[in-house]
Amino acid sequence: MARIELRGIAHAYQAAPRSEEDFALRPLELVWEDGGAYALLGPSGCGKTTLLNIISGLLQPTRGQVLIDGADVTAAPPQARNIAQVFQFPVIYDTMTVFENLAFPLRNRGVDRAEIQARVEEVAALLELTGDLRLRASGLSADLRQRISLGRGLVRKDVAAILLDEPLTVIDPHVKWLLRRKLKQVHEQLKVTLVYVTHDQVEALTLADRVVVMNGGRVVQVGTPQELVERPLDTFVGYFIGSPGMNLLPCIVEDGAVMVEGQRIPLDADVCARARTAGGELRLGIRPEFLRRVAEGSPQALRVEVTQVEHLGRHKLATTRLGEQSLKVRLPEEERLSAGESCWLELPPRWTMLYAGGRAIT
Amino acid sequence: MEKPTNHRAWLLVLPVLLAVSFSAVIPLMTVVNYSVQDILGPEQRVFVGTEWFRKVLRDPELHGALRRQLGFSLAVLALELPLGVALALVLPRHGRLASLALVLLGLPLLIPFNVVGTIWQLFARGDIGLLGVAINALGLEYNYTANALDAWLTVLAMDVWHWTPLVALLCYAGLRAIPEAYYQAARIDGASTWATFRFIQLPRLRGVLTIAVLLRFMDSFMIYTEPFVLTGGGPGNATTFLSQYLTRLAVGQFDLGPAAAFSLVYFLVILLLSYVFYTAMTRTKEAR
Numbered sequence: 001m002a003r004i005e006l007r008g009i010a011h012a013y014q015a016a017p018r019s020e021e022d023f024a025l026r027p028l029e030l031v032w033e034d035g036g037a038y039a040l041l042g043p044s045g046c047g048k049t050t051l052l053n054i055i056s057g058l059l060q061p062t063r064g065q066v067l068i069d070g071a072d073v074t075a076a077p078p079q080a081r082n083i084a085q086v087f088q089f090p091v092i093y094d095t096m097t098v099f100e101n102l103a104f105p106l107r108n109r110g111v112d113r114a115e116i117q118a119r120v121e122e123v124a125a126l127l128e129l130t131g132d133l134r135l136r137a138s139g140l141s142a143d144l145r146q147r148i149s150l151g152r153g154l155v156r157k158d159v160a161a162i163l164l165d166e167p168l169t170v171i172d173p174h175v176k177w178l179l180r181r182k183l184k185q186v187h188e189q190l191k192v193t194l195v196y197v198t199h200d201q202v203e204a205l206t207l208a209d210r211v212v213v214m215n216g217g218r219v220v221q222v223g224t225p226q227e228l229v230e231r232p233l234d235t236f237v238g239y240f241i242g243s244p245g246m247n248l249l250p251c252i253v254e255d256g257a258v259m260v261e262g263q264r265i266p267l268d269a270d271v272c273a274r275a276r277t278a279g280g281e282l283r284l285g286i287r288p289e290f291l292r293r294v295a296e297g298s299p300q301a302l303r304v305e306v307t308q309v310e311h312l313g314r315h316k317l318a319t320t321r322l323g324e325q326s327l328k329v330r331l332p333e334e335e336r337l338s339a340g341e342s343c344w345l346e347l348p349p350r351w352t353m354l355y356a357g358g359r360a361i362t
Numbered sequence: 363m364e365k366p367t368n369h370r371a372w373l374l375v376l377p378v379l380l381a382v383s384f385s386a387v388i389p390l391m392t393v394v395n396y397s398v399q400d401i402l403g404p405e406q407r408v409f410v411g412t413e414w415f416r417k418v419l420r421d422p423e424l425h426g427a428l429r430r431q432l433g434f435s436l437a438v439l440a441l442e443l444p445l446g447v448a449l450a451l452v453l454p455r456h457g458r459l460a461s462l463a464l465v466l467l468g469l470p471l472l473i474p475f476n477v478v479g480t481i482w483q484l485f486a487r488g489d490i491g492l493l494g495v496a497i498n499a500l501g502l503e504y505n506y507t508a509n510a511l512d513a514w515l516t517v518l519a520m521d522v523w524h525w526t527p528l529v530a531l532l533c534y535a536g537l538r539a540i541p542e543a544y545y546q547a548a549r550i551d552g553a554s555t556w557a558t559f560r561f562i563q564l565p566r567l568r569g570v571l572t573i574a575v576l577l578r579f580m581d582s583f584m585i586y587t588e589p590f591v592l593t594g595g596g597p598g599n600a601t602t603f604l605s606q607y608l609t610r611l612a613v614g615q616f617d618l619g620p621a622a623a624f625s626l627v628y629f630l631v632i633l634l635l636s637y638v639f640y641t642a643m644t645r646t647k648e649a650r
Contacts, residue, residue, distance in 0.1 A: 058546050058550075077549065078549045079550065083550070084550065085546070085547070087546065091544050091547035093562065094566075095561060095565045104557075105550075105551040108551055108554065108557060109552050149547065153550075
């Protein structure tokens with residue numbers, strides 16, 4: 001049980017970083033509240049694993065401090081922090097039985113026999129491993145192995161947080177959801193802080209209360225899954241989350257409206273005013289699912305040409321053209337639409353975002 | 363779905379069969395042929411049945427050579443394996459130093475066998491050799507040409523110097539193949555250096571160690587050139603191992619029949635012992 005605080009953490013893999021480009025992790029401030037379920041979401045190479053290894057102590061950050069419950073543990077080795085970590089590929093001690101695997105962290109810490117027995121049995125029951133305790137660990141299935149390595153993390157009584165580094169990558173799809181449900185259940189029972197690294201947005205959004213989105217060594221947004229969908233504060237969050245991602249249209253700002261390819265969309269006057277002073281390229285953002293087909297000439301609407309319609313079962317996905325720009329729209333299946341037509345799409349002000357230099361203007 | 367059968371496909375393996383029979387089977391059959399005949403001259407040979415086999419199996423000199431051979435091979439394994447593993451563990455993993463260390467370590471493997479023998483013959487000489495002079499200077503009596511124990515130790519030291527790098531390189535490759543996550547997990551689990559070695563490194567070296575044991579056993583069991591150059595099998599017969607005895611039988615005394623019988627026995631012994639080692643080392647994997 002612990003609150004983990006990262007203060008000004010930055011990391012470079014080179015010994016002597018010269019420019020900011022050398023940093024795999026740019027300076028960041030983050031707080032992981034006790035008992036929270038967090039997902040760390042981002043593309044490969046964005047610094048997720050680096051951040052995780054800094055929390056567990058496998059890596060010493062180049063700059064900044066790691067605080068667990070207020071105590072500075074920046075210099076403490078992993079075995080001195082009460083943090084469990086599960087890796088992408090399940091790590092199992094092949095020569096041991098399942099029981100010995102689970103007991104290993106306790107034996108290394110000199111816990112007495114009776115307590116080891118009790119703890120291992122408790123964790124085995126939680127992870128449904130009780131029947132397999134006497135099996136040799138080598139040659140078990142991937143999901144069983146991953147459960148064992150999770151168990152090695154949970155077996156310690158004082159464990160403050162569980163860090164999981166893409167733990168379901170090597171698991172067969174049909175057991176993935178079982179394991180995900182198990183993980184959620186473990187989190188609910190133990191109320192332990194959970195940090196789950198993934199590049200899969202579905203995994204992140206279903207498992208976590210709060211999602212930390214990373215890109216290029218930076219944390220771009222921290223929010224609930226709903227916030228990330230409804231109000232992405234960064235264009236990266238906009239197009240990385242959602243399938244397909246947010247439409248981002250270059251635009252220019254006039255008084256109380258933006259102009260996209262010569263068409264006018266009225267927008268909040270304050271936002272427009274701030275956009276004029278903000279630096280960087282201006283882009284209008286709207287998610288495909290928030291666009292609505294409306295009658296010709298409606299306010300808040302753009303006239304587009306439909307170029308392609310894909311049927312995706314319960315809805316259809318239309319690709320439309322607006323001058324040079326392409327705009328994706330998710331429409332109900334009963335909507336009649338075919339390629340070559342033109343139609344009007346409304347951008348509801350509530351879901352329409354304006355970005356300057358990649359960051360949202362709010 | 364039924365697989366098509368085509369007997370003409372056998373024609374395609376024929377060249378390989380022919381090559382193998384010329385390179386292995388026919389020479390081996392020649393040996394088998396000699397082992398059951400007494401060859402008196404180019405045109406004069408008598409079938410003698412198992413006489414040569416009975417003779418060599420009762421030969422006390424051969425028994426002595428076999429005992430020395432087993433002792434030598436076991437000593438080689440007992441010394442080179444732990445030493446090789448230890449070397450692999452302390453070798454640097456990254457950077458220029460790693461490449462340099464590997465090259466230095468691998469040097470003995472590049473030296474021709476008879477040169478290895480010559481190097482050690484000079485190195486260990488009591489009058490001019492660095493090693494011999496140094497040991498004598500310490501006040502210890504050392505003379506590998508006269509003292510059987512000294513000769514043994516010198517031959518062993520030479521083999522350890524020559525072949526431990528092979529074991530070390532194999533283990534080094536094995537250690538490099540262990541994913542970083544294992545070490546990270548071990549650190550988080552609070553494992554000591556010893557526990558990390560015992561439960562992560564050693565189990566994951568099993569494959570390369572099996573290869574190392576087989577290679578070192580077979581090679582040391584057939585050792586010929588280096589002791590031949592270094593001690594010539596002496597003093598007396600103290601360092602006469604099997605292949606040297608065989609050479610003496612076949613080339614020195616021209617006893618082709620007994621030598622052929624002996625060769626076959628020798629071959630079978632190596633095959634059998636290698637099989638035993640292999641089974642022992644891979645057994646636990648299949649036992650699961």
